[in-house]
Amino acid sequence: MTTTDTTAGTPAGGTGTTTELAVRVRGLRKRYGDKRAVDGLDLDIARGEIVAVLGPNGAGKTTTVEILEGYRERDEGDVRVLGEDPATAGRAWRARIGVVAQDSRDRAELTVVEEVRSTARYYPAPADPHEVIAAVGLAEKARTRVRALSGGQRRRLDVALGIVGRPELLFLDEPTTGFDPQARRTFWALVRGLREDGTTILLTTHDLHEAAFLADRVVVVRDGGVVATGTPDTLGRPEARTPVVSWTDPDGTHRSERTTTPTALVTRLASTAAGPGGEVADLRVTRPTLEDVYLGLVAPEEDDR
Numbered sequence: 001m002t003t004t005d006t007t008a009g010t011p012a013g014g015t016g017t018t019t020e021l022a023v024r025v026r027g028l029r030k031r032y033g034d035k036r037a038v039d040g041l042d043l044d045i046a047r048g049e050i051v052a053v054l055g056p057n058g059a060g061k062t063t064t065v066e067i068l069e070g071y072r073e074r075d076e077g078d079v080r081v082l083g084e085d086p087a088t089a090g091r092a093w094r095a096r097i098g099v100v101a102q103d104s105r106d107r108a109e110l111t112v113v114e115e116v117r118s119t120a121r122y123y124p125a126p127a128d129p130h131e132v133i134a135a136v137g138l139a140e141k142a143r144t145r146v147r148a149l150s151g152g153q154r155r156r157l158d159v160a161l162g163i164v165g166r167p168e169l170l171f172l173d174e175p176t177t178g179f180d181p182q183a184r185r186t187f188w189a190l191v192r193g194l195r196e197d198g199t200t201i202l203l204t205t206h207d208l209h210e211a212a213f214l215a216d217r218v219v220v221v222r223d224g225g226v227v228a229t230g231t232p233d234t235l236g237r238p239e240a241r242t243p244v245v246s247w248t249d250p251d252g253t254h255r256s257e258r259t260t261t262p263t264a265l266v267t268r269l270a271s272t273a274a275g276p277g278g279e280v281a282d283l284r285v286t287r288p289t290l291e292d293v294y295l296g297l298v299a300p301e302e303d304d305r
């Protein structure tokens with residue numbers, strides 16, 4: 001495995017002191033039979049940070065998150081979540097975290113407002129259920145039975161149930177699966193609002209736009225370990241961020257070149273590759289997106305194949 005960033009596990013801007021960390025994981029390991037699902041994973045999340053954990057299917061994200069939530073036992077490693085070990089932490093600790101899991105609990109006969117109210121009762125200082133329902137865009141469905149909601153509406157209800165306790169730390173496991181584009185935007189605004197209120201958020205997602213839009217820091221997991229971490233703008237090696245200039249020569253040959261000085265190249269092309277009228281055909285300067293960088297990080301290495 002290649003580690004592309006020596007700062008792996010250190011939050012951007014964080015001092016790294018334990019008291020300021022919402023999550024601190026060292027050497028986490030979990031096996032299922034012969035399968036090493038999590039294999040020596042380190043992770044720090046500063047208080048108030050939004051961290052997106054990215055990685056291919058089976059990379060170990062859900063296993064890690066479930067260990068942090070106290071829902072799964074680990075084999076090895078040191079784990080602190082809000083200062084406590086999730087394996088032994090009690091109800092008071094649980095009331096400080098919120099969980100939006102991949103699989104929603106099914107209480108289909110309750111209405112939306114009944115479901116949110118009944119969850120709110122578990123918390124010492126919950127938010128107003130109606131405000132939370134409105135915040136996830138379900139106000140018009142407040143009196144609808146859960147079983148009559150669409151898939152995306154049900155997912156919004158999951159989000160409402162995760163935040164009604166006003167958690168200090170919120171786990172969002174693929175929260176916008178099934179959301180339409182507008183609902184996704186509304187949800188993103190909601191998450192940013194939670195961050196402004198000081199909530200720490202651990203988000204797992206396969207939506208690179210979501211990660212780029214929401215996360216202060218992105219952590220890429222592969223084969224049960226962290227392979228890179230950085231802000232959405234700086235993740236990966238600098239080479240992976242190098243712009244590409246592409247164009248078509250007057251003889252019709254399509255060309256492209258990776259360069260850190262695209263302006264200089266375009267200036268040169270204006271005199272060497274321009275056709276009649278002084279235009280360079282099909283000229284484009286593209287900068288790799290977070291998705292391009294991510295795909296480079298999780299691509300199988302030659303010796304893995």
Ligand SMILES: Nc1ncnc2c1ncn2[C@@H]1O[C@H](COP(=O)(O)OP(=O)(O)OP(=O)(O)O)[C@@H](O)[C@H]1O
Binds near residue numbers: 058
């Ligand atoms: N309960 C289980 N029993 C056996 N193997 C499991 C179990 N849960 C997960 N695994 C295996 O552990 C590995 C990591 O799974 P995990 O669900 O943590 O990955 P993930 O990164 O969350 O994937 P996805 O993006 O598909 O949700 C996978 O190979 C998976 O098949």
